[in-house]
Amino acid sequence: MLDDLDRRILRHWQSDPSLSPAELAERCTITPGKAARRINRMQETGIIEGTSAVIDWAALGYSVEVSLRVTLDKTQARAFDDFIEAARAIPEVTEIQTFLGRVDVRLNIIARDMAHYQDIYRSRVLTLPHIADIEALMQIARIKAEEALPL
Known part of the structure; x- marks a missing residue:
């Protein structure tokens, strides 16, 4: 279901959830559009359920x-x-x-x-x-x- 690029995007996003799609794209050496499309697909399929703030x-x-x-x-x-x-x-x-x-x-x-x-x-x-x-x-x-x- 996930390929290596999806896993790379998720690894970077897990390590820093504040990254924008453009910043994720830069870290994954892909275009911002491709990163945004991958993120949208993972959200639509339920792999990414949402983002949240961690409150102390x-x-x-x-x-x-x-x-x-x-x-x-x-x-x-x-x-x-x-x-x-x-x-x-x-x-x-x-x-x-x-x-x-x-x-x-x-x-x-x-x-x-x-x-x-x-x-x-x-x-x-x-x-x-x-x-x-x-x-x-x-x-x-x-x-x-x-x-x-x-x-």
């Missing part, structure tokens, strides 16, 4: 990050759907993942401090539907958070 939550005053591992009451037919719909409505939930196994869902939550986290946990998380068990893991350090692919 700590710089905005969020100093606490907690990962909650949730086991749902699977005797309820809509347990996953109801839980996920309600969890999406919590602004401090930055990530929701589902799993096969003992843990069904993982929520990543950010908070300004422990008092703020405690408020989120008590008033919003514990009111989510169909929770059978919940375990909190407080993040101490982020060692690696890499979204770049080995192209």
